Amino acid sequence: MNRFSSFFGLLLLWLLVPDVASAQEAPSLSVDSVKIQNARTAEQEAIQKNDSLLLAEAWYQYGKTYVSVGDYRTSQLYFLKALRILVSRGNSPELSRLYYRLSEAERRNSNYGKAMRYAQLSLRVAQRTQSSLALIRAYQGLGMIYEHNWIERGGGSQADFNQIINCYREVKRLCYKTNDTLGIAEASNNIGRFFARTGNPQAIPYLKKALHLFTLKKAVLTQASVTIELARAYLKIGQLNRAEQSLLAANELFIIHQLNEFDVRASLENTFVAYYERVGQWKAALEHYKKINALQTSQLIADRNGAVSRLNIEYETERKEAQLRTQNSELTNLRVQQRFLVVIAVLLLVTIGLSAVFFRLYRKTQRVSRQNEELIKEQNHRVKNNLQVVSSLLSLQSKRLTDQGAKKAIEESRMRVQSMAILHQKLYDGSQLAAVDLDEFIPELVNSILNAYGYPAVEPECVIDPIVLSADKAVPLGLILNELTTNACKYAFPPTENPCYFIACSCYKQVVELIVSDNGPGIGKQPPTKSFGMQLIQAQVEQLRGTYLFGSDGGAIYKGTTFTLTFNQ
Numbered sequence: 001m002n003r004f005s006s007f008f009g010l011l012l013l014w015l016l017v018p019d020v021a022s023a024q025e026a027p028s029l030s031v032d033s034v035k036i037q038n039a040r041t042a043e044q045e046a047i048q049k050n051d052s053l054l055l056a057e058a059w060y061q062y063g064k065t066y067v068s069v070g071d072y073r074t075s076q077l078y079f080l081k082a083l084r085i086l087v088s089r090g091n092s093p094e095l096s097r098l099y100y101r102l103s104e105a106e107r108r109n110s111n112y113g114k115a116m117r118y119a120q121l122s123l124r125v126a127q128r129t130q131s132s133l134a135l136i137r138a139y140q141g142l143g144m145i146y147e148h149n150w151i152e153r154g155g156g157s158q159a160d161f162n163q164i165i166n167c168y169r170e171v172k173r174l175c176y177k178t179n180d181t182l183g184i185a186e187a188s189n190n191i192g193r194f195f196a197r198t199g200n201p202q203a204i205p206y207l208k209k210a211l212h213l214f215t216l217k218k219a220v221l222t223q224a225s226v227t228i229e230l231a232r233a234y235l236k237i238g239q240l241n242r243a244e245q246s247l248l249a250a251n252e253l254f255i256i257h258q259l260n261e262f263d264v265r266a267s268l269e270n271t272f273v274a275y276y277e278r279v280g281q282w283k284a285a286l287e288h289y290k291k292i293n294a295l296q297t298s299q300l301i302a303d304r305n306g307a308v309s310r311l312n313i314e315y316e317t318e319r320k321e322a323q324l325r326t327q328n329s330e331l332t333n334l335r336v337q338q339r340f341l342v343v344i345a346v347l348l349l350v351t352i353g354l355s356a357v358f359f360r361l362y363r364k365t366q367r368v369s370r371q372n373e374e375l376i377k378e379q380n381h382r383v384k385n386n387l388q389v390v391s392s393l394l395s396l397q398s399k400r401l402t403d404q405g406a407k408k409a410i411e412e413s414r415m416r417v418q419s420m421a422i423l424h425q426k427l428y429d430g431s432q433l434a435a436v437d438l439d440e441f442i443p444e445l446v447n448s449i450l451n452a453y454g455y456p457a458v459e460p461e462c463v464i465d466p467i468v469l470s471a472d473k474a475v476p477l478g479l480i481l482n483e484l485t486t487n488a489c490k491y492a493f494p495p496t497e498n499p500c501y502f503i504a505c506s507c508y509k510q511v512v513e514l515i516v517s518d519n520g521p522g523i524g525k526q527p528p529t530k531s532f533g534m535q536l537i538q539a540q541v542e543q544l545r546g547t548y549l550f551g552s553d554g555g556a557i558y559k560g561t562t563f564t565l566t567f568n569q
Helices: 003-016 033-049 052-067 072-087 093-108 112-131 134-154 158-176 183-197 203-216 220-236 240-257 262-279 284-399 404-430 438-452 471-492 530-543
Strands: 435-437 462-463 468-470 501-508 513-517 547-551 563-569
Touching: 033 284, 052 072, 072 093, 072 530, 093 112, 093 134, 093 158, 112 134, 134 158, 134 183, 158 183, 183 203, 183 220, 183 240, 203 220, 220 240, 240 262, 262 284, 284 404, 404 438, 404 471, 435 438, 435 471, 438 471, 438 501, 462 530, 468 471, 471 501, 471 530, 471 563, 530 547, 530 563
Parallel strands: 462 501
Antiparallel strands: 435 468, 501 513, 513 563, 547 563
16 A cells, blocks of 8 residues: 555544544653753853863753753754864864764754764764774764665665665674674664665564663663664564564553653654554554654644753853852952951062062173173174184185095085084074074075085075074084085086976974975985985984985976985974
């Protein structure tokens, strides 16, 4: 019998049969006063202690309580209030849990686009925190949304099917890993429920396993929910007697334990309607259909009561918070008045004594500071003069030599001294004593070497972060740059029509990375390790306690020789 004839039969009974709902007890879905009181107590404690995390947890408990009676609008408001606190504190299992709850509320309000975004955020945060519990919850929420999309489209590809099953199986794997019996039961229930909706008989053993585990753990509400899912699975495959037995068992659980959960109760009544339609018992189907209407009415009332309750709670909270502020202010004023005179008297005495002491210390400190300033200036002047003298002597010696090898070695030594002179100028002439700004030092050093070797037209491309380096780190770095730039001038630029030079220096988490690249012919698979320049580079890298790498198969920008150095700042 198709759905149209079923609907027509129910409509006819609605018009002809007396209002049996009036003879039925309407489901009671009132907010659990104990849970609300616990949340209110936690909220007040958080306000008194000025504890934002405790306040977020209190609002989360409010939200959970309103979810249980189907008041998703009020629950969503509390979840969003908690979210504003937790987002500002970074990734945490509690933040992942909150995104899951927001996704669940949006899903139950049929806002599946928002539900998907919240579910993905929940999984992302859970992966960053590596919390097994958060991962279990996130994969479960994501699987439910994928499952809804599958049902809305009337099915999908095998890849879509596997995507849903894989989410639930990942939940099951994580639950076995953490010995979470209830989690294993919930994962089995999800897989069984999805198989049931696709008409797959494999649903039955999964649901039976979930029911067995929930029964062992005495989780009555989820036991009732799985029993309803089992009835639906039996209906789907045509085993009507077993479907009826499961429905009666679920209903008995509700009666015995006085369960008060909107979604599970609504699911039970809908399944009763589906069963009685299937067997043609229209009057019984109508009775349960009217119970569904009563539940929906109860949900609307819960929405209204929840809004009123929320306003009352916010008013009471604000009033008590104002009282606490007033009391604290009065106590503070009283204590201040009691201590004010004593403090003023003590301060006057201390001030008189300290003023005399500080004046004498100030005079002495001023004299010492002036002396130190003069000493530093004198020291700086002498070091610069000495470096300049050494550079000049090397230059004179180079001009008097006729042997090209010796002349070349002297010139390279002069360039090393020159780089140290530039470094010294940056170290001691800047605003920071014994420290250098690399974004100023590196371009000046490189340009001076290029000019010395006759390549003033080469404009090095520098991408340098504003990094401040101490003297013991800057000196080895300057010598390494000197050797690299000298080698580029000697071996990379001469055979290259348009020589280019690239330097990048960045710092991430106290690790400095230097990349130097040219567009020359490269250095082959292995750089020469016996030359003095390479030995100097290796020695300076060891002094930096860093690592380096030469390459000639493509650099940061140019396909020539690339040198990469990393060390701790």
